[in-house]
Amino acid sequence: xxxxxxxxxxxxxxxxxxxxxxxxxxxxxxxxxxxxxxxxxxxxxxxxxxxxxxxxxxxxxxxxxxxxxxxxx
Amino acid sequence: xxxxxxxxxxxxxxxxxxxxxxxxxxxxxxxxxxxxxxxxxxxxxxxxxxxxxxxxxxxxxxxxxxxxxxxxxxxxxxxxxxxxxxxxxxxxxxxxxxxxxxxxxxxxxxxxxxxxxxxxxxxxxxxxxxxxxxxxxxxxxxxxxxxxxxxxxxxxxxxxxxxxxxxxxxxxxxxxxx
Numbered sequence: 001x002x003x004x005x006x007x008x009x010x011x012x013x014x015x016x017x018x019x020x021x022x023x024x025x026x027x028x029x030x031x032x033x034x035x036x037x038x039x040x041x042x043x044x045x046x047x048x049x050x051x052x053x054x055x056x057x058x059x060x061x062x063x064x065x066x067x068x069x070x071x072x073x
Numbered sequence: 074x075x076x077x078x079x080x081x082x083x084x085x086x087x088x089x090x091x092x093x094x095x096x097x098x099x100x101x102x103x104x105x106x107x108x109x110x111x112x113x114x115x116x117x118x119x120x121x122x123x124x125x126x127x128x129x130x131x132x133x134x135x136x137x138x139x140x141x142x143x144x145x146x147x148x149x150x151x152x153x154x155x156x157x158x159x160x161x162x163x164x165x166x167x168x169x170x171x172x173x174x175x176x177x178x179x180x181x182x183x184x185x186x187x188x189x190x191x192x193x194x195x196x197x198x199x200x201x202x203x204x205x206x207x208x209x210x211x212x213x214x215x216x217x218x219x220x221x222x223x224x225x226x227x228x229x230x231x232x233x234x235x236x237x238x239x240x241x242x243x244x245x246x247x248x249x250x251x
Contacts, residue, residue: 006238009240012186012190013190013205013209013240016190017187017190017210019212020106020210023102023103023106024099025102025119027116028098029102029123030091030098036120037124037127040124
């Protein structure tokens with residue numbers, strides 16, 4: 001197995017599987033995109049939920065921190 | 074590219090998203106169909122790509138190239154698709170039809186060898202298959218592929234090398250000595 005063998009295989013591959021010819025989009029996909037946006041609600045990332053839960057837990061465990069937080073807001 | 078348009082998109086303006094969609098849908102589709110080689114799947118993946126783009130709009134930096142960002146997301150969507158079709162054996166025929174629909178192979182290669190090459194090629198790991206398709210068949214530059222995959226040019230070279238070696242091993246198993 002050498003570079004020449006690899007090159008022969010590359011050539012064979014190009015002959016067996018030609019480059020894609022149909023690259024143009026025949027239709028406008030925007031109407032389908034709009035339907036998709038309407039039907040698929042944006043998922044809330046689990047990290048955001050975990051962070052919110054952690055913040056709530058922190059406030060429950062340390063209620064004394066609430067006035068301090070309010071002051072900074 | 075209009076930076077105001079990109080800023081409005083990042084803030085969630087649907088009209089700005091529509092403008093970007095209309096401008097880039099053809100380019101994104103062309104890139105995806107080159108990887109998955111199935112026009113119907115490429116249309117669905119174009120929509121999936123723009124869905125991911127819209128979902129991640131807040132993370133987009135309007136100072137960066139929207140086209141390059143879209144291409145990277147499109148590549149990930151195409152890779153996910155390649156991994157899925159590999160797990161579904163019944164989709165082999167549909168995938169093969171896709172190959173026939175987008176490609177006109179050289180008649181000098183006999184049908185048996187061509188079929189063996191296509192089969193071996195489709196069973197390559199998704200990441201290697203994508204690189205091999207783009208580099209060896211579509212003749213895209215390594216820099217272009219590296220940017221779309223979010224890896225270095227050296228990594229692309231390495232994947233291309235591994236794809237060729239693995240393809241040779243698979244072809245030997247199919248009784249073809251290239």
